[in-house]
Amino acid sequence: MQATILNDIKAPYCPGCGHTVANKNMSKALAELGVDPLDVIVVSDIGCTGLVDPLLNCHTLHGLHGRAAVLAMGICMGLESPGKKVIALQGDGGATIGLQHLLEAARHNLNMTLVVQNNMVYGMTGGQVSGLSSTGFKNPSMPEEAVPAYDICTLAHNAGAAFSARAFIGGDSIDLWKEALDTPGFCLIEVVEMCPAYAMRKVKELHEVSDYGVEISRNDRSPNVLIREEGPSLFESYKAIEKTCEAALDTRLEVIIAGSAGEAIQSAGDLLATAAITAGLSSTKKGDYPITIGTGFSVAEVILSREDIDYTGIESPDVMIIISQDGLDKVKSRIGPHTLIIADSKLGIEDHPLLVTQNFRKIGGAKGAALAAIASYLQDNGLLPLDALLEAAGRHKHGDKMIAIIEKATGLETATASG
Numbered sequence: 001m002q003a004t005i006l007n008d009i010k011a012p013y014c015p016g017c018g019h020t021v022a023n024k025n026m027s028k029a030l031a032e033l034g035v036d037p038l039d040v041i042v043v044s045d046i047g048c049t050g051l052v053d054p055l056l057n058c059h060t061l062h063g064l065h066g067r068a069a070v071l072a073m074g075i076c077m078g079l080e081s082p083g084k085k086v087i088a089l090q091g092d093g094g095a096t097i098g099l100q101h102l103l104e105a106a107r108h109n110l111n112m113t114l115v116v117q118n119n120m121v122y123g124m125t126g127g128q129v130s131g132l133s134s135t136g137f138k139n140p141s142m143p144e145e146a147v148p149a150y151d152i153c154t155l156a157h158n159a160g161a162a163f164s165a166r167a168f169i170g171g172d173s174i175d176l177w178k179e180a181l182d183t184p185g186f187c188l189i190e191v192v193e194m195c196p197a198y199a200m201r202k203v204k205e206l207h208e209v210s211d212y213g214v215e216i217s218r219n220d221r222s223p224n225v226l227i228r229e230e231g232p233s234l235f236e237s238y239k240a241i242e243k244t245c246e247a248a249l250d251t252r253l254e255v256i257i258a259g260s261a262g263e264a265i266q267s268a269g270d271l272l273a274t275a276a277i278t279a280g281l282s283s284t285k286k287g288d289y290p291i292t293i294g295t296g297f298s299v300a301e302v303i304l305s306r307e308d309i310d311y312t313g314i315e316s317p318d319v320m321i322i323i324s325q326d327g328l329d330k331v332k333s334r335i336g337p338h339t340l341i342i343a344d345s346k347l348g349i350e351d352h353p354l355l356v357t358q359n360f361r362k363i364g365g366a367k368g369a370a371l372a373a374i375a376s377y378l379q380d381n382g383l384l385p386l387d388a389l390l391e392a393a394g395r396h397k398h399g400d401k402m403i404a405i406i407e408k409a410t411g412l413e414t415a416t417a418s419g
């Protein structure tokens, strides 16, 4: 006898729970269709329906609440072997939470079956009504002016499901299950069930309270079969940065670069980080800017270190490069007594013990001021060879302009003020 997807483990549900019957129906339908349990992938949801995993002999995946349909879609898209049967199980609560996913799954019409076990309550959290609770259902959490339940069979059908059906537990619904499990494309079967703990206890009550009756709908659509194609890994598009020179830096250096949107602050940070790697160091770079990226401040945080960098946050910056008022306003609260400030002279910063100012905006223009300041700083302290910065610039799509800025900045005298 062929193995079924249900094993012999005792179901954990309350006595009389509809999930027990629904699981048996699913198992029976698959067995009658001759499906090998090892060809079945079940995605379960949060809630009492999700207690099913240990009861199954097939592959299982347990997802977040309401996400069973979209996880199953992902599995369909990633399958190398199209012969697998992908089934998502969720309750009425999960279907309510993940309704958009349900509609998307129907719209895309991938080869999968979504089983919605509708007992009209969130059973696991104490019997609260869901979007699939019918108006005739009396429950302390049901509002007096109850609105009709979502008719998910009709919604799925209108979204393009190949097959959708509503079945009430208790009758002989094996043929509906088989059609839902065997029709090419997206199939939904809503099983209206008892939850003796918090809702209906008898099949008769299910019919009495339900807003909708048995329903079967079909769309004559070809299933959407995606063939997985092997593409290049994301990492393959990155060119390894080879060490070509030696940095003098032998500790950890934390640098903040601050300016305005559109002033190539992030590019300058990238260049400094790349130059550090070119010179044999570890480096990280993080960007901080408003969601509206075309206005306001732009800040890059760069860490250079001889050691591996485990923590990428900067609490006490060693160096701050500031080239605009937006940048200054954003980072001034982070300036420490030992922070070296390298600032555009037009900002008028004066009262800091470690201060280097120069008219970087004149040297590099608005888009090259930060890079000019970095080049000038490296030239002064020799922590990284300028060749490393030039090499990093040479890898950039605007490399020619960047190299010109670096050369111009390092050919000028630095006006230094310290208190």
Ligand code: SF4
Pocket (backbone or CB within 6 Å): 012, 013, 014, 016, 017, 018, 019, 048, 119, 123, 124, 194, 195, 196, 197, 198
């Ligand atoms: S709470 Fe309801 S849905 Fe959950 S196991 Fe008990 S009867 Fe079943």
Ligand SMILES: [Mg+2]
Pocket (backbone or CB within 6 Å): 091, 092, 093, 117, 118, 119, 120, 121, 122, 123
């Ligand atoms: Mg439920």
